[in-house]
Every structure is written in C-alpha cells, then in structure tokens.
Amino acid sequence: MLRASDPARRLAYASNNRKEQAKCEGTSRMTFDLGLRGKLVKLTVTHDELGEDGKTSRDISGGRPIKIASLKSMLETGNPLPVDMLSQRKKELSCV
Amino acid sequence: MSKPEFVYVTYIKTKPERLWEALTSSEFSRRYWFGTELRSDFKAGSPFALVVDGKATDTGEILEADRPRRLSYTFKHELDDEMRKEGATKVAFTLKPHGDLVKLTLTHEGFAKDSKLLDGISKGWPAILSSLKSLLESGDALAIPLHALGIEGVA
Numbered sequence: 190m191l192r193a194s195d196p197a198r199r200l201a202y203a204s205n206n207r208k209e210q211a212k213c214e215g216t217s218r219m220t221f222d223l224g225l226r227g228k229l230v231k232l233t234v235t236h237d238e239l240g241e242d243g244k245t246s247r248d249i250s251g252g253r254p255i256k257i258a259s260l261k262s263m264l265e266t267g268n269p270l271p272v273d274m275l276s277q278r279k280k281e282l283s284c285v
Numbered sequence: 286m287s288k289p290e291f292v293y294v295t296y297i298k299t300k301p302e303r304l305w306e307a308l309t310s311s312e313f314s315r316r317y318w319f320g321t322e323l324r325s326d327f328k329a330g331s332p333f334a335l336v337v338d339g340k341a342t343d344t345g346e347i348l349e350a351d352r353p354r355r356l357s358y359t360f361k362h363e364l365d366d367e368m369r370k371e372g373a374t375k376v377a378f379t380l381k382p383h384g385d386l387v388k389l390t391l392t393h394e395g396f397a398k399d400s401k402l403l404d405g406i407s408k409g410w411p412a413i414l415s416s417l418k419s420l421l422e423s424g425d426a427l428a429i430p431l432h433a434l435g436i437e438g439v440a
Contacts, residue, residue, distance in 0.1 A: 226433040231411075254294035255388075261415070262298065266423050270298055271385050 190216075198223055204236070206245045217245055232257070289394035290403055293410055296386045299421040304380055304387050305353035307417055317416040317426040325358075333358045340364070345373060355379050360393070362402050365438035371397040389414070401437065408434045 193201040201220040217240070222233040234257060239246045259270040297304060307313040311322040318335075321342070325333040327350045335343040345359035357377035362368035374395040381388045391410060396403040412434055416427040 226412075227428060227430045229427055229429055250294075255296045255383075258296040258418070261418065262422055265419055270296055272296070272383075 192218065193220075206240075206248060215240060289392040290396050290400075291391075291393040291407055291410065293391045293414055295389050295414055295418055296383060297389060297418045297421050298386055301353040301380045301382055301387050303421065304389065305356070307421060308356060308378055313417075313420070317420045318413050319429075319431050327352075327356070345376075348375070349377075353380055362405070365401070365405075368402045368405065368438065371400055371402050374402065405436045405438070408436050 190203040191201075192203055193199055199220065199222050201218060203216045204219045205216055216238070217236060218238040220233075220235040220237075222235070224231045224233070234253065236249050236253065239249075255270070255272060259272060263269040307317070309323060309325075309327045311324075314321050314323045320337055322336040323333075324336050324341075325331055325347060327333075327347055329347050329350055331347045333345045333347050334341045342364050343360055343362050345361055348357040348359060349355055355378065357375060359373040360376045361373040362371070374393060377392045379390040379392075381390070391414060393403075393406055393410065412427070412429045416429060420426040
C-alpha cells in the first residue's frame with residue numbers, strides 16, 4: 190500500500206513480511222528519501238514500524254544493503270552487481 | 286551486548302586485497318575521502334592519523350590489522366573543540382568475500398552521550414564509503430562537495 194509519493198523526493202509504502210515466521214509481525218513501513226548533493230543524489234532508505242519480535246528487522250538487515258549496493262552500481266556503471274538474488278533469497282530463508 | 290551506534294554495510298565489486306589497499310593507502314584515500322591522507326603503518330599499536338592539507342583532522346591508534354579481513358582503530362576528532370573533548374571512539378572495518386563481491390561492514394562506536402561527533406560521522410561515512418565503492422567499480426570517485434554534507438563545525 191502506497192503511503193506517500195512526492196516524485197523525485199520521497200516514496201513510502203507499507204510492506205508485509207511474507208515469511209511464515211514473521212507474518213505475525215504485521216506491516217512495516219519503507220521510506221525512500223532522495224536529496225540533491227551537488228551533482229549526486231543522497232538516498233536514505235528507512236525501514237521502520239518493524240515488529241517487536243525482531244524477525245523482520247533481522248531479515249531486512251540481511252537483504253537491503255546488497256539490493257541498495259546493486260542499485261548504485263547499476264545507475265553508475267550500467268551493470269548491477271553480479272548477485273543471484275534468488276539464491277541470495279534462499280540463503281536468507283535458510284537462515285530462519 | 287549493546288549495538289554499535291553506527292553501522293554501514295555495502296557490497297563492492299572488487300577483491301578484498303584491493304579494498305584493503307583502498308582503506309589503508311593515501312593514493313586511494315585522497316581520491317574518495319575528501320582529499321584525506323592516511324598516516325599509519327597499519328600495524329597493531331601504531332599511531333594513526335587522517336591528514337587534510339597537512340593538518341591532522343582525526344587521530345588514533347591501530348587496534349587490529351588482519352590484512353585483508355579486519356582493520357580497527359581508535360578515532361578521536363582533533364579540529365572542532367566540542368568534538369575533541371568527546372575523547373576516543375572505535376572504528377572497525379570487516380571485509381568478507383561474497384561471490385565476486387566483497388561485503389564491507391563499518392562499525393563506529395563508543396560515543397559520548399549526545400555526541401556531536403556521532404552526528405558528524407553519520408553524515409560523513411556514507412559519503413566516503415559511497416565514493417569508495419564508485420572509485421573501485423568505475424575508476425572515478427564521487428564529486429561530493431564537503432559543505433553539502435551539512436556537518437556542523439566542518440567547512
């Protein structure tokens with residue numbers, strides 16, 4: 190569910206952790222803030238309203254940084270990072 | 286165990302040895318770290334300093350240097366009066382191979398209550414490490430204007 194959309198500046202949406210073990214943690218909030226810094230864009234990703242059990246927090250801490258790192262590589266070099274996201278995802282799930 | 290006050294994780298398409306070189310050599314750091322030179326022999330117990338235009342901005346001591354896996358040092362700011370009074374904090378880099386990538390984790394901890402230094406490094410490290418990733422992957426560091434970071438006490 191979209192919570193906020195301010196094109197080129199802010200995007201926020203509600204996010205459900207679909208993993209069986211974390212379903213009871215309910216809906217969290219993802220926010221992307223984009224700020225100009227000279228010729229660059231500072232991207233701040235905030236994932237909050239996380240469940241108290243900490244399962245969603247643990248899952249995203251394992252998965253978000255590599256996706257954001259790959260996004261940066263793709264925009265700057267034209268190529269995403271050579272990561273198999275599916276096997277990465279399986280690896281995350283296997284850690285549950 | 287309490288969590289470090291600052292944690293930054295990124296993935297870089299490079300080799301651990303090259304990333305280690307970038308974290309310990311002025312030839313690299315001048316390009317991605319706002320013209321900063323790294324003064325140390327990077328041996329445990331040795332002094333460490335960040336130097337800009339001949340002036341030491343931050344100083345410390347090497348705690349661990351396990352090439353190319355882990356580097357940590359104490360970190361004390363020297364220029365801003367308020368930040369200098371806060372005393373030494375601890376910086377640690379962990380480099381872990383991840384397929385063709387290296388996972389770089391930076392933790393910075395041990396800050397005083399209501400630390401001004403924590404606010405400063407929280408604005409500085411993301412820009413520095415983002416520029417480091419660009420340099421290693423594309424050959425060009427980022428042209429981030431230092432004043433655009435909005436760090437109080439830093440021009």
